[in-house]
Amino acid sequence: MTGILWHNRATNETQIWFMDGRQISSRATVLAENGNPVFIGLPWSIFGAVSDPSQFTQPNIVWHNSDTNETQLWGMFNFDLNDRQTVLDETGEPIFIGSPWRIVATQDKQPGIVWHNADTNETQIWFMDGARIRGRGTVLAEDGSPIFIGLPWSIVGAGDFDGSGSSDIVWHNADTNETQIWFMDGARIRGRGTVLAEDGSPIFIGLPWSIVGAGIFTRDRFRQPTSDEQRIIDRTNEERQRVGGCAPLQLDPRLMRAARAHSLDLAGNPNLTAVGTPNLVMWGVMARWAGM
Ligand SMILES: [Ca+2]
Numbered sequence: 001m002t003g004i005l006w007h008n009r010a011t012n013e014t015q016i017w018f019m020d021g022r023q024i025s026s027r028a029t030v031l032a033e034n035g036n037p038v039f040i041g042l043p044w045s046i047f048g049a050v051s052d053p054s055q056f057t058q059p060n061i062v063w064h065n066s067d068t069n070e071t072q073l074w075g076m077f078n079f080d081l082n083d084r085q086t087v088l089d090e091t092g093e094p095i096f097i098g099s100p101w102r103i104v105a106t107q108d109k110q111p112g113i114v115w116h117n118a119d120t121n122e123t124q125i126w127f128m129d130g131a132r133i134r135g136r137g138t139v140l141a142e143d144g145s146p147i148f149i150g151l152p153w154s155i156v157g158a159g160d161f162d163g164s165g166s167s168d169i170v171w172h173n174a175d176t177n178e179t180q181i182w183f184m185d186g187a188r189i190r191g192r193g194t195v196l197a198e199d200g201s202p203i204f205i206g207l208p209w210s211i212v213g214a215g216i217f218t219r220d221r222f223r224q225p226t227s228d229e230q231r232i233i234d235r236t237n238e239e240r241q242r243v244g245g246c247a248p249l250q251l252d253p254r255l256m257r258a259a260r261a262h263s264l265d266l267a268g269n270p271n272l273t274a275v276g277t278p279n280l281v282m283w284g285v286m287a288r289w290a291g292m
Contacts, residue, residue, distance in 0.1 A: 002215060005049060005061065012041035014061070016079050028079035030061075038081060043067040048106030048213070049076075050113065052130050058082075060131070062106050062113060069098035071113070073131045085131035087113075092132065105158035107167035108215075110186075114158055114169065121150035123169070125187050137187030139169070144188065152176075157214030164190075170214050177206035225251060 004017040014030040032038035043066045049059040052075065060073035071087040089095040097115070101124075105114040113126040123139040141147040152175040161168045161181055169182040179195040197203040225233060233251065240246035 003059075005046065007041075007046050009041065012039040013037060014040070014046065030074075030076070031080050033081055033083070035080075044072075047103040047113075049108070050106050050111040050128055051108050052111065052128075054130050055082075060111075060128075062103065064098075064103055066098060069096040071095070071097065071103075075131075087126075087128075088132045090133055090135065095133065104155035105169065105214075107158045109160045109165065109167050112158075112167060114155060116150075116155055118150065121148035122146065123149070123155065127186075139182075139184075140188040142189050142191070147189065153180075156211035159214035161214075170211065172206075172211055174206065177204035178202065179205070179211070225256065229256070 002019055004019060006015045006017065007013070008015070015027055016030065017024045017027045019025065029037045040063070044063050045066065047062045047064055049061050050073075051057040052060050052073075055075060055077075059076050061076060063072045063074065064070070065072070073085050073087060075082040075085065086094045100119040101115050101117050103113055104116045104123075106112070107114065107125070111128040113128060115124045115126065116122070117124070124136055125139065126136045127134045138146045149171070153171050153173050155169055156172045156179075157170040158167045159170070160166065162183055164183070164185070166184050166186060168184050171180045171182065172178070173180070180192055181195060182192045183190045194202045233249065237248040240248065
């Protein structure tokens with residue numbers, strides 16, 4: 001479930017909205033290890049969250065302390081704070097990085113923290129394994145050489161926009177209002193492109209709008225079948241008509257949605273030998289949908 005992370009600058013409360021589509025299914029104040037609400041504020045700031053593959057992909061909230069330059073991860077379980085861990089470098093030593101470096105984005109799919117250096121304009125990615133840096137790399141251009149980009153460009157988010165499994169970086173230009181995506185292969189740019197509007201022309205949006213994040217969102221396209229799905233429906237109905245003169249099946253958007261969610265779940269499961277239960281569930285849904 002994708003959630004929205006809030007922080008209250010006046011009370012220093014951290015709150016999570018657990019989302020079900022566009023509706024808040026519940027919200028909760030983050031609780032400390034002792035079960036009481038935790039209140040943390042400046043010099044600590046939240047920069048996002050990264051998942052932790054070793055902890056059943058539970059999220060780690062990423063904090064940075066602008067005084068001590070410590071980066072800290074809060075290992076979450078639901079809204080309970082399981083542990084707080086200082087980020088460690090590749091050798092296992094705590095790492096302290098601050099200005100002119102700044103965290104500009106977090107990557108969830110391939111857990112990582114994206115840094116940018118305001119002096120040198122270097123962009124660097126820390127690839128995380130829990131609270132430990134597994135590796136880090138300066139972002140490289142398509143030709144393999146380090147790339148240095150700064151103002152008026154700034155990094156405004158990260159996410160996997162082309163489904164490649166590697167998180168891509170979103171930039172915005174405060175002068176031209178261009179939004180650009182760097183499609184990444186690890187720390188190397190595989191390609192980049194200006195964000196286009198629905199009609200295929202570049203789109204330029206700026207203040208008072210600003211990008212505050214990127215993530216996995218879905219929209220209402222669930223109500224319409226894809227061309228593949230429509231083909232299956234058409235063929236099923238042809239066959240029903242041919243064999244027994246049965247009335248055509250009607251689509252149920254709720255069942256279609258459930259079946260797709262199960263398919264996505266299966267597609268995201270790297271262990272294809274362990275699909276017994278979800279497969280059965282999916283077939284159950286499909287059987288209901290097909291009127292079997
Ligand atoms: Ca990608």
